[in-house]
Amino acid sequence: MKRLLSGSAALGAILVCALGAPHALAQQPEVVGTAPADAPAAPARAAPEGLSESVAAVVNDDIVSTYDLGQRMRLLIATSGVQPTQENLPQFQREALVSLVDEHLQFQELRRVEKEQKIDIVADDNDVNEDIDDMAKQNNMSRDQFLAYLASRGIGADTLRQQLRAQISWGRWIQGRYGSRLRVGDDQIAAAQALLAAQASKPQYQIGEVLIDANRVGGMQQAMAGAAQLVQQMQQGAPFPSVARQFSALPTAANGGDAGWVSPGEMPPEVEAVLEQMRPGQLSQPIQVRDGVYILYLRDKRAGGSAELVNLKQAAVALAQGASADEEAAARAKLSGLKPQIKDCATLEATAAKLPGVVAGDLGEAEVADLAPQFQDAAKKLKVGEVSDPIRTSAGLHLVAVCARRAAGGGIADKEQIERRLRGQQLSMIARRYMRDLRNSATIETR
Incomplete structure (x- = not known):
């Protein structure tokens, strides 16, 4: 890429354009559902009356104006949720300029392909309007309300439309050109499954x-x-x-x-x-x-997927560690008599509450390996809904009920999920390399 850097002389004008109403921008609610930053730039438009316009960049003879740059900065600020400050304004300017340059390169490439192959790739107004309608819906607005919201923040509808038009068009071209050619082999899927299986316990x-x-x-x-x-x-x-x-x-x-x-x-x-x-x-x-x-x-x-989780409830009698044999025998007899009365986990606490000196409660969900050693054996052996015999701990005697049991983790992805993920990764890498090659072969002058 031939890139001629000539400073940031236009920054002052751009800041005025991007921050004409800084307080309104800082207080606006989040706008969700916007497109990623890599989307196409509009042709240079006339600046509003009274606002000077100059050249911010030239991309293979296409012009990016300071007005376009200021509009894109406004859109980034409005849709990113990041509050503009003197410290981050250069980042907004850089991101806006990079996006606009990339979009010009994308449009130039798409027009070349359309001319050579005599096909239509660039998205039409109906495609763009569908995306705007989706964005508006996510914000509980109509399309007109959503565009009016952006307009109230100084953002022209064409700025959003051109960003979306490039995003849709470029995605369509990458998918159409490379999507059908990508082949994820069974060996790749098997290797991914083996890796996931080996890591399942983590x-x-x-x-x-x-x-x-x-x-x-x-x-x-x-x-x-x-x-x-x-x-x-x-x-x-x-x-x-x-x-x-x-x-x-x-x-x-x-x-x-x-x-x-x-x-x-x-x-x-x-x-x-x-x-x-x-x-x-x-x-x-x-x-x-x-x-x-x-x-x-x-x-x-x-x-990890190999861990076992159980949900436990208990009924317990407090008993000091140095309690006499008679005291322990009495507590054990009380819990042994309670055990057959417990029909299920749902009624455990209510049933235990009828006996004086018995405290019941929900112990929640935990990994079996993390339980106190006295409870682990019962948690491993009991079926769901079963209640243990009295278990002695330093705090007393306990009846433990297993109310639920499940394997941790979400399971290993199936073949189709893995193939879809690998295809997505490959397509993303191809798209990034494509853009890198377009930048490297372009003549780009930023002013």
Whole structure:
């Protein structure tokens, strides 16, 4: 890529355009369901009366105006949930400019293909309107209300339409050109199944993910700096899904970064090392990997598939560790008489409450391996609904009932799920390489 850098002379004008109403932007509610940032740029449009316009970039002779750049910055701010500050405005400008440059490259490539192959690829207005209707519905609005909402924040409808038109068109082209050619072999699926089976006993993680593509934003240093700013904004309240939709280079960006449940072996080693140390509800610091920088949000964590979970209830008589043999015998006789009266878990507590000195309660769900040694044997042997004989602990005597039993984890993905996941990963890699090649062969001048 031939890229001629000539400073940021237009930044002042762009900031005026992007932040004409900073207080309104800072207080707006989250807008969900927006497209990922990699979508096509509109042709240069006339700036509003009284607002000067200049050239922000030239992409193979196509012009990106400062008005287009300011509009895209507004859209990013409105849809990412990140509050604009003097510190993060350069990041918004950089992301907006990169997106617009990529979109021009995508449109140029699509027009070339359409001309050569005499096919229609670029999405029409009906396709774009369907996406806008979906976005409006997610925000409990009609299309007109949603566009009016954006207009009230200084965002023209054409800005959103062009972003969506590029996203739809480029996705359609990548899927059409490469989707039918991708072949996920049985050996690949078998290898993935073997890996998942080998890791089944380890914890699984439900995560949200963002990847800042270093090649796309100008290098690893830029990616790390941008990721650090996004982490700071999310710690201050910016919604993770909105940030993922606008900044992530992964396919999960369209779903707000939701990657579902992942097992060890499915993520880069650097990412897994951090996941192992996180607790549900935590947001990671930037994690550098080969192609960029990850940000993780750990939604939940569960035990591995080989672990056994039981739900227990108990009826107990308090008994000091040094109680006499007569006291222990009396307590044992009381619980032994209670046991046949307990018909099921649902009535255990009510039945036990009829006997003075007996305390009953729900012990909740736990891994069998984590139970007190005295309870483990009973938890392993009892069927669901069965009640143990009295069990002696340092606190007293206990009747334990197993109310439910299940294997931990979510099971190993079937062949179809694994094939779909592998195809998605391959298609995403192809799309990123395609864009890298377009950038490298382009002449791009930013001013």
